[in-house]
Amino acid sequence: MSALGSIGSRLREPRTRRVLTVLAVLWLVTIPFTTTAYITEVFFTGLVFVMLGVSWNLVAGYAGQISLGHAAFFGFGAFVSAWLTSPGRAGLPESIQMPVVVAIAGGALAAAILALVVGPVMFRLTGHYFAIGTLALASIIQLILLDQRQFSGGSTGYYVQQSFGDDLMFLLALATTVGMYLVYRRIVASPSGLGMRAIHDDEGAASSLGVYPLKFKMYAFVVSSAMAGIAGGFWAQYTLFISADSTLSVVWMVDTLVIVVLGGMGSLLGPVYGAWLFLGLDTVLQRVGGEFATTVEGTLIIAFVLLAPKGVNGILRTWFDDDESGTAADHN
Amino acid sequence: MGRVRWTSSTPSRPGASGNLTVAALLPTYQMVSLDLVIESLLNGLLLGGIYAVAALGLSLVFGIMDVVNLAHGHMLMVGAYVAILFFMATGITPLIGMILAAVILFGFGMVLHVVILDNVVGEGIEQPIIVLFGLALVLQSVGRILLGSEAQAAELGIPGSAISIGSATLSFPRVVTFVVALVLILGTWAFLRYTTTGLAIRATAQNNAAAQYMGINTDNIFALTLGIGTALAGAAGALLSMLFPITPFVGWSYLLKAFAVVVLGGVGSIAGTLVGGLVLGVSENVGVLYLGGGFRDIISFSIFLIVLLIRPHGLFGKSGGGE
Numbered sequence: 001m002s003a004l005g006s007i008g009s010r011l012r013e014p015r016t017r018r019v020l021t022v023l024a025v026l027w028l029v030t031i032p033f034t035t036t037a038y039i040t041e042v043f044f045t046g047l048v049f050v051m052l053g054v055s056w057n058l059v060a061g062y063a064g065q066i067s068l069g070h071a072a073f074f075g076f077g078a079f080v081s082a083w084l085t086s087p088g089r090a091g092l093p094e095s096i097q098m099p100v101v102v103a104i105a106g107g108a109l110a111a112a113i114l115a116l117v118v119g120p121v122m123f124r125l126t127g128h129y130f131a132i133g134t135l136a137l138a139s140i141i142q143l144i145l146l147d148q149r150q151f152s153g154g155s156t157g158y159y160v161q162q163s164f165g166d167d168l169m170f171l172l173a174l175a176t177t178v179g180m181y182l183v184y185r186r187i188v189a190s191p192s193g194l195g196m197r198a199i200h201d202d203e204g205a206a207s208s209l210g211v212y213p214l215k216f217k218m219y220a221f222v223v224s225s226a227m228a229g230i231a232g233g234f235w236a237q238y239t240l241f242i243s244a245d246s247t248l249s250v251v252w253m254v255d256t257l258v259i260v261v262l263g264g265m266g267s268l269l270g271p272v273y274g275a276w277l278f279l280g281l282d283t284v285l286q287r288v289g290g291e292f293a294t295t296v297e298g299t300l301i302i303a304f305v306l307l308a309p310k311g312v313n314g315i316l317r318t319w320f321d322d323d324e325s326g327t328a329a330d331h332n
Numbered sequence: 333m334g335r336v337r338w339t340s341s342t343p344s345r346p347g348a349s350g351n352l353t354v355a356a357l358l359p360t361y362q363m364v365s366l367d368l369v370i371e372s373l374l375n376g377l378l379l380g381g382i383y384a385v386a387a388l389g390l391s392l393v394f395g396i397m398d399v400v401n402l403a404h405g406h407m408l409m410v411g412a413y414v415a416i417l418f419f420m421a422t423g424i425t426p427l428i429g430m431i432l433a434a435v436i437l438f439g440f441g442m443v444l445h446v447v448i449l450d451n452v453v454g455e456g457i458e459q460p461i462i463v464l465f466g467l468a469l470v471l472q473s474v475g476r477i478l479l480g481s482e483a484q485a486a487e488l489g490i491p492g493s494a495i496s497i498g499s500a501t502l503s504f505p506r507v508v509t510f511v512v513a514l515v516l517i518l519g520t521w522a523f524l525r526y527t528t529t530g531l532a533i534r535a536t537a538q539n540n541a542a543a544q545y546m547g548i549n550t551d552n553i554f555a556l557t558l559g560i561g562t563a564l565a566g567a568a569g570a571l572l573s574m575l576f577p578i579t580p581f582v583g584w585s586y587l588l589k590a591f592a593v594v595v596l597g598g599v600g601s602i603a604g605t606l607v608g609g610l611v612l613g614v615s616e617n618v619g620v621l622y623l624g625g626g627f628r629d630i631i632s633f634s635i636f637l638i639v640l641l642i643r644p645h646g647l648f649g650k651s652g653g654g655e
Binding site for chain 1 (some may be wrong): 452
């Protein structure tokens with residue numbers, strides 16, 4: 001414990017952490033140029049996972065609103081960005097064709113607007129009702145898109161065309177992920193982040209102290225949905241194929257949930273750890289026995305909630321922290 | 333391409349391939365005759381009975397334990413497969429298989445409570461939601477590994493011809509399953525109303541602490557409640573397997589439908605659940621007649637959301653409970 005503790009005390013120095021973070025990001029920058037296309041794609045998926053995890057953690061981990069409809073915003077962002085780079089396939093006029101970056105921003109904006117419209121309605125629900133309501137909403141959005149073959153390609157899917165290469169897209173996604181994390185950290189540390197945590201802990205008490213719950217719920221929900229829309233946009237523009245079946249699938253919700261629960265819900269770095277851990281797990285499982293991947297994921301969700309509710313982030317803390325939370329946890 | 337797995341794992345639409353009598357008439361979008369409306373209305377009522385059984389289990393667990401069983405739809409799927417496999421292996425009607433399914437899922441529910449849920453209930457709503465979401469995932473993927481993604485169905489296995497009421501014809505399996513569904517609902521009601529155990533369950537629902545002072549072991553009551561809830565899911569699944577094809581992916585769709593019925597009827601109200609089930613069955617069937625088979629789930633999910641927003645405690649529910 002003491003050896004780990006001394007590593008821990010060094011790790012907890014802000015300067016060490018900053019250096020390590022910069023090194024990690026720099027290493028990621030080299031990925032497209034030093035590895036194969038397959039490995040680049042794996043790491044790209046990791047970046048999308050970080051975006052999804054971070055965005056869902058904001059609304060669920062910090063604001064305490066268990067939305068099970070995150071996949072809808074991811075998918076909607078993906079489709080809007082696809083319509084903007086390749087409008088012809090949906091029968092839209094070619095004049096609205098946009099460059100990739102603008103299209104992804106458009107996808108994010110569309111997801112944010114969708115959240116802005118449905119948010120006040122969904123937030124009339126609380127707790128379990130909110131969770132199931134968002135699950136139903138996501139299903140409705142998916143079924144409608146599936147039904148509108150002209151816009152979504154139905155179950156055959158939608159092919160995306162754009163001019164950026166894979167390497168450039170990867171670097172763009174990396175920059176966006178870093179930027180998104182900084183925005184997320186800033187929001188969590190801001191007074192609004194405090195408001196979110198207050199309504200998470202006790203909505204009644206918070207609102208009696210003048211914290212207006214709807215305001216902070218909506219703030220978290222809209223920002224989180226826009227981030228999911230960005231992730232969806234990147235996914236569409238990198239893989240160049242989306243479909244209402246797979247891109248709006250509840251699978252994305254599942255992945256997001258696993259990432260956040262694995263990493264540690266309501267902790268800043270949790271979703272980042274969770275995303276890379278899940279990526280490794282998922283990639284290995286796909287190779288070893290693809291069909292068991294989901295079973296393992298589901299089991300992991302259950303196991304983590306029961307045995308390590310604070311996730312990997314919590315475990316790391318008890319290992320590396322020498323005095324404060326480490327021993328406190330031992331005493332319990 | 334790592335991420336194309338499970339493309340068919342979206343909430344599937346059982347109505348798209350089932351219910352052929354109505355769906356076959358639809359692509360032409362012709363004027364819908366009154367006879368047809370009456371017929372699908374009656375068939376919707378019959379289907380609604382099964383929805384009510386599925387919802388009753390969810391409603392009991394929600395009302396008494398304050399937990400929404402997110403794996404309820406997947407347990408229904410398991411029950412359906414028990415009946416289907418039993419039918420395929422022995423040729424015995426799924427009506428008997430239903431009893432087997434209910435017994436198996438009753439045990440599963442009790443074990444689930446003791447092993448998992450007991451540790452997370454009462455620790456806020458996040459943990460039960462996430463744990464049950466994970467369980468749903470496990471059931472779905474295990475189902476896919478063991479049984480494949482192909483749709484399967486059982487037949488009633490009892491000879492009988494369609495029943496005519498005036499100009500409307502009702503399919504025989506639907507009538508039989510409806511009667512069985514009514515018996516199940518009445519049985520559950522009588523159990524809660526007239527047995528001592530039922531009284532203990534109702535007491536726990538009303539006031540957990542007071543029930544404990546009266547010497548009720550509420551832990552056992554919770555385990556029993558979850559057992560009954562999942563047994564009802566299993567029975568409903570067995571009944572549905574005679575009407576619609578079942579795949580490992582139908583869980584989400586039936587979860588949402590069952591929850592829609594709970595919301596329509598009000599949490600913990602048995603009569604409300606029955607009415608809610610019938611309302612959902614009828615509106616789905618009549619809606620499909622006008623909009624097309626692809627809209628079956630859109631209709632029921634939309635009804636669900638609208639009711640939830642207008643009357644958060646259900647059409648017939650009293651406020652309180654399950655927030």
